[in-house]
Amino acid sequence: MKQTPKWKFSVMVWIAIYPAITLLTYLISDKINNLPLPIKTLIMMGILVPLMIFVSLPILRKISGNWLNK
Numbered sequence: 001m002k003q004t005p006k007w008k009f010s011v012m013v014w015i016a017i018y019p020a021i022t023l024l025t026y027l028i029s030d031k032i033n034n035l036p037l038p039i040k041t042l043i044m045m046g047i048l049v050p051l052m053i054f055v056s057l058p059i060l061r062k063i064s065g066n067w068l069n070k
Contacts, residue, residue, distance in 0.1 A: 004068045012064060016056035020048055 024047060032040050061068065 002069055008068050012057070012060050012068065013052070016052055016060055017048070020051055020056060024048060 021044070024044060028043070032043055035043075
């Protein structure tokens with residue numbers, strides 16, 4: 001199996017992460033605003049990492065499969 005070029009995988013990750021971070025910040029920023037920064041980051045990462053690994057990246061991999069492997 002041919003390995004995906006790193007720049008293509010970086011683009012795919014960026015496409016997945018940017019809207020997820022933007023939406024999550026919009027949805028929960030008021031609720032976690034008073035927490036210390038390390039706790040805010042921990043909460044955000046606790047939501048975003050599983051979302052990326054189990055939802056966003058598999059969907060994007062299916063959508064862009066041919067492009068990724070060229």
